[in-house]
Amino acid sequence: MTExxxxxxxxxxxxxxxxxxxxxxxxxVDERVLPGIEQWAYEGRFPRELIPEMxxxxxxxxxxxxxxxxxxxxVAYGLVLQELERGDSGLxxxxxxxxxxxxxxILRFGSSEQKDRWIPALAEGRAIGCFGLTEPDxxxxxxxxxTRARRRGEGWVLSGEKAWITNGNLADLAVVWAKDDExxxxxxxxxxxxxxxxxVEHKGxxxxxxxxxxQLVLEDVELPDAARLPAAHGLKAPLACLxxxxxxxxxxxxxxxxxxxxxxxxxxxxxxxFGGKPIAAHQMVQEKLVxxxxxxxxxQLVVWRLGRLKDEGTLTHVQVSLGKRNSCWMxxxxxxxxxxxxxxxxxxxxxxxxxxxxxLESVFTYEGTHDIHTLVLGKHLTGFGAFEPGPE
Amino acid sequence: xxxxxxLACVPDTASVxxxxxxxxxxxxxxxxxxxxxxxxxxxxxxxxxxxxxSGHVTVISYGPDxxxxxxxxxxxxxxxAAVQVTGGETTFGNAxxxxxxxxxxxxxxxxxxxxxxxVKGVGSDNSLVGAMVAELCDLPHVSGVLKAxxxxxxxxxxxxxxxxxxxxxxxxxxVLTAQKGLNEPRxxxxxxxxxxKKAAIQTMSVADLGLDEAALxxxxxxxxxxxLPPAKGGGMIxxxxxxPAAAARELARLLREQAKVI
Numbered sequence: 001m002t003e004x005x006x007x008x009x010x011x012x013x014x015x016x017x018x019x020x021x022x023x024x025x026x027x028x029v030d031e032r033v034l035p036g037i038e039q040w041a042y043e044g045r046f047p048r049e050l051i052p053e054m055x056x057x058x059x060x061x062x063x064x065x066x067x068x069x070x071x072x073x074x075v076a077y078g079l080v081l082q083e084l085e086r087g088d089s090g091l092x093x094x095x096x097x098x099x100x101x102x103x104x105x106i107l108r109f110g111s112s113e114q115k116d117r118w119i120p121a122l123a124e125g126r127a128i129g130c131f132g133l134t135e136p137d138x139x140x141x142x143x144x145x146x147t148r149a150r151r152r153g154e155g156w157v158l159s160g161e162k163a164w165i166t167n168g169n170l171a172d173l174a175v176v177w178a179k180d181d182e183x184x185x186x187x188x189x190x191x192x193x194x195x196x197x198x199x200v201e202h203k204g205x206x207x208x209x210x211x212x213x214x215q216l217v218l219e220d221v222e223l224p225d226a227a228r229l230p231a232a233h234g235l236k237a238p239l240a241c242l243x244x245x246x247x248x249x250x251x252x253x254x255x256x257x258x259x260x261x262x263x264x265x266x267x268x269x270x271x272x273x274f275g276g277k278p279i280a281a282h283q284m285v286q287e288k289l290v291x292x293x294x295x296x297x298x299x300q301l302v303v304w305r306l307g308r309l310k311d312e313g314t315l316t317h318v319q320v321s322l323g324k325r326n327s328c329w330m331x332x333x334x335x336x337x338x339x340x341x342x343x344x345x346x347x348x349x350x351x352x353x354x355x356x357x358x359x360l361e362s363v364f365t366y367e368g369t370h371d372i373h374t375l376v377l378g379k380h381l382t383g384f385g386a387f388e389p390g391p392e
Numbered sequence: 393x394x395x396x397x398x399l400a401c402v403p404d405t406a407s408v409x410x411x412x413x414x415x416x417x418x419x420x421x422x423x424x425x426x427x428x429x430x431x432x433x434x435x436x437x438x439x440x441x442x443x444x445x446s447g448h449v450t451v452i453s454y455g456p457d458x459x460x461x462x463x464x465x466x467x468x469x470x471x472x473a474a475v476q477v478t479g480g481e482t483t484f485g486n487a488x489x490x491x492x493x494x495x496x497x498x499x500x501x502x503x504x505x506x507x508x509x510x511v512k513g514v515g516s517d518n519s520l521v522g523a524m525v526a527e528l529c530d531l532p533h534v535s536g537v538l539k540a541x542x543x544x545x546x547x548x549x550x551x552x553x554x555x556x557x558x559x560x561x562x563x564x565x566x567v568l569t570a571q572k573g574l575n576e577p578r579x580x581x582x583x584x585x586x587x588x589k590k591a592a593i594q595t596m597s598v599a600d601l602g603l604d605e606a607a608l609x610x611x612x613x614x615x616x617x618x619x620l621p622p623a624k625g626g627g628m629i630x631x632x633x634x635x636p637a638a639a640a641r642e643l644a645r646l647l648r649e650q651a652k653v654i
Contacts, residue, residue, distance in 0.1 A: 016461065017589045020468070021582060023424075028579050058582035070582035080582075 005258055007297050013304055014075065021072055022079035026086070028057060033087035038349040041209040046090065046170065055125030059084075059095050061103040067119045075307035078251030086255035089359035090211030096252070097166045098122060100244035102129030105175050105187060108240070109232035114189060118173060130171035132162035132190075132216045133238045139164075140372050140387070142177075143235055147218065149178035149186055156228065158188060158196075158221040164366070168214020169201045175229075176218065177238045187229035187237055196221040207362040209355075243317045246367050247310060250323035251303045253363055254296065256356045257331035260338035261292045263351055267342050279341070288337040295330040302326055318380045325373035332360040393447035393542065395438040395506040397471065398494055398521070400428040400513035401455055401462040409620070416615045425458045427465055430510025433570035436577040437540065438508050439470035448472050450501065454493050460593055467588035468580035474591065475501065479598035480605035485516045488612030491524030496601035498529055504565055506547075511536045511569040519569075526567035534560050536571040 004011075011019065032053060040047050054060065058070045062080055065071030072080070077099075085092035103122050106114055121127035138144045147160025158178050168174070174190045174197075190197055196219040205213060229237070268280035268289065279285045306323045309315040335357035339346035346353045364370055372387060379385045403409065403423045410419040427435070438449045451466035453459040454477040463474035477497050480489070498507060507529070512519035519535070526533030538557075539550040542564075549568060551558050580588075598605055628646075632639030647654045 016464075017585055020461070020465070020580075020585050024580055024582075024585065056581060057579055058584075062582050068583070070586050072582055072586060076582075 005261060005293060005296055006300075007293060008301070010297075010300050010304065014079075015073070018073060018076040018079060021076045022083060025057065025059070025080050025083040028053070029083050029087040033084075033091060034352075037088050037091075037210060038352070038355065041088065041090070041355050042349055044205070044209045046094070046210055046212045048170070050091070051125045051128070054095065055123065058123075060098045060123050060125060061107075061119070062099065064099075064103065064107060066107055067115070067123065069119075069123055073307065074247070074310035075304060078248065078303055078307050081248045081252040082255035082258070084255065085252035086259045088210050088355070089252065089256055089363050090208045092248075092252040092255070093166050093208065093211050093363075096245050096248045097131055098129055100248055101131035101241050102173065102175055104244050105131075105229060105232065105237070105241050106189070109187060109229035109237055110189075111226070111230050113226065114229070118189070122173075127172040128167055128170045129173045129175065130165050130167040130214070130216075131238075131241065132165050132168075132174050132176040133242075134162060134164050136161055136163040136215075140369060142238065145177065145179060145185070147176070147178040149180045149188065151181060152222065155222060155224045156188065158190065158218045158223060160218050162216040162218075164202065165214045165216055166208075167212055168199045168216055169212045171199070174216055175241075176216065178218075184233060185235045185238065187232035188223055189227050189229065190218070190221060190223065194221055194223070207358045209358075239317070242367060243320050246320045246324040247306060247315070249363060249367055250299075250306060250320065250327040253327040253331035253360065254299055254303060256360060256363075257292070257296050257299070257327075257334040260331075260335045260353050260356050261289070261296060263353055264292070264338035264341040265289055267345070267351070271343075285341055288341055292334045292337055295334065299327050299330050318376060321368065321373040321376040324368060325370055325377070328360065328364045329370055332357075332364050335360050393441050393445065393505050394450075394503055395441065395447065395508055396450040396452055396498060396501070396504045397431065397435045397438050397466065398507070398509040398525070399431045399435065399451050399453040399459070399462050399466055400510065400515060400521075401425050401453055401459040402428045402513055402515035405429070405514060411618055411620065415617050418618065425461065427462050428510050428513045428515065430512055430514065430570055430572065432469075432510075432577040433572060433574045434508035434510050434568075435466055435469055435471065436575045437570060438506070439578075440575065441506075441542070442470070442472075450475060450504070452477065452494060452497055452501075454478075454490055454497070463593055464585075464588040464591070465580060467591050468584035469578060470584070474593045476593050476595045477598065477601070478595055480603070480608045485518075485615045486609070486612045487516075487518045487520035488524060489608040491521045491528055492608060492611070493598055493601065493603060494521065495525045495528035496603055497596065498525065500596070500601055506565060507531065507567040509567070509569050511571045522567055522569035529567070532562040532566040533568075534562055534566070535569045537568045538571050538573050540568060540574075 059080055061069045062072050063074055063077035081092050084095055106118050122129055133142050135145055150157045172192050176188045176190045177185055180186050198217045200215045202213040268285050269278050271279045273279050302323050306319060338353045339357055342351055342353055345351055375387045404426045407423050412419045442449050449471045450473040451463055451471040452475045453462050459476055463476060467474055477493055509522040523533055534549040536551045537549045538552055541548045545564050547562050549560050630639045630642055
């Protein structure tokens with residue numbers, strides 16, 4: 001398996017089982033993902049055939065212990081996502097959504113019937129989930145959502161549209177967030193095939209091409225009250241899910257950064273230019289490689305700390321914002337520097353660099369844009385909220 | 393079926409090997425240790441046999457504390473029990489000494505219908521330990537198994553030989569060594585890894601097995617020295633642009649006289 005960048009011997013901060021988990025998933029990615037990923041991304045196809053394998057490995061809901069789930073540490077879960085995203089951001093997104101945005105809300109806000117029905121099926125990959133919060137007109141400001149849940153008799157009627165939903169067309173189950181008549185956000189489990197519920201794939205993506213992204217359309221979808229997540233009250237419920245997912249993205253993008261760094265380093269060592277020297281011997285190339293290694297190393301420390309805080313139970317959403325913002329920014333910059341080092345070879349799919357670069361444009365923006373996370377931190381530091389929702 | 397699987401803990405095949413100061417060992421600093429890949433086939437087969445019917449799989453490894461990770465890896469992939477044998481670790485690369493230790497452990501634990509090992513350990517590539525263990529335990533042995541079928545207290549084992557397949561029948565208990573192609577080993581699951589962390593590893597020392605460390609080290613072979621392969625020489629390019637016929641003649645001459653391949 002590819003040697004990990006570890007300038008500060010950070011491996012010593014990991015437990016044996018954390019390293020074992022990382023190495024196992026890393027080997028799976030090397031053997032099962034890397035040989036096919038360029039083709040899948042080129043074709044714009046999510047590798048569905050890998051779902052049973054990922055389920056067998058126990059990657060779905062890996063950090064939870066209920067229902068016989070593996071219950072790995074938050075750092076081990078982070079390392080799983082790092083390795084997956086060393087393969088591809090789309091693959092990591094699939095696992096993030098299934099785990100943090102579907103299994104997590106059911107475990108945290110669901111009824112025991114909902115848990116019994118869905119958690120084993122989601123863990124075993126027999127059911128695929130998606131998470132519907134974002135709407136065509138409400139991205140950074142989900143509080144403005146237009147999707148409505150209206151009471152009808154004992155049940156509910158949902159209407160509205162959700163956009164940019166990872167796994168939408170694959171999903172057997174959508175966790176949909178909607179405002180009730182009192183303006184309170186509530187969560188619902190909407191099954192594929194429910195009358196009035198349809199899914200349309202977003203086409204023409206240049207990013208996350210090995211991932212399915214969809215629009216969910218809810219046209220007077222009638223649901224029983226048993227489809228509601230009983231413990232979810234208000235926008236803080238979906239935001240709690242996003243904090244889980246963002247934690248994973250902070251780790252995942254580290255993997256993408258490691259992949260492009262490793263590619264650039266290997267390339268620079270063998271690419272000869274100007275008098276028989278490899279370009280790695282040139283000062284400006286070294287500067288780029290050192291920048292990447294430096295930022296990756298710092299980000300490794302940040303995410304490790306986030307993981308330990310998460311297991312202590314003290315991790316705050318502000319800290320997660322810091323990690324998500326830093327990792328995505330750093331990885332995106334690394335991909336660009338790697339592309340520069342590879343020159344023209346940086347744009348072809350013989351190397352993974354352009355794929356990661358394009359993927360990271362999405363990851364930089366989804367799950368809280370870089371700017372919104374900046375403002376979350378800004379509000380925390382100054383006490384002034386610069387993104388308070390105005391009247392819609 | 394009660395099986396035991398002998399696991400060798402070897403440097404990851406992707407490791408960069410450096411020589412140790414004494415010149416007859418590798419430098420172990422920075423080496424990542426893994427289950428020898430042929431032992432993975434052996435373990436996978438033992439676990440599949442158990443899953444297809446019933447049974448119990450014990451993994452045994454002889455060596456310093458790093459073999460505990462090897463054994464936990466075995467547990468994570470489906471073994472039920474793990475045994476580490478310690479002591480007398482001057483036996484590096486000494487197949488007879490390793491086989492004596494493992495055979496003694498197998499006899500002490502007792503009750504196995506099958507003993508599995510890889511056809512060879514990728515550390516020293518000797519292909520000796522499995523056969524030696526069989527001999528020392530006085531058990532039949534089939535090496536390089538590609539397929540094994542069990543029934544009526546017997547195994548029918550298929551092994552590849554030059555130009556064909558040998559089919560060998562042996563009574564149980566017996567020793568089988570696994571060849572690449574026997575199966576596709578599974579990845580350990582996260583759940584398996586977490587469970588293996590909590591599992592107890594039984595340890596026994598060479599002395600517990602009634603073996604004398606000094607005598608072990610003196611038996612069989614000793615590694616006198618190791619050397620890295622010589623650096624590759626540069627290639628030779630024959631320019632055929634101006635006179636391709638002459639270049640072809642020269643190429644044929646070099647292949648015949650220098651490379652001696654035609």
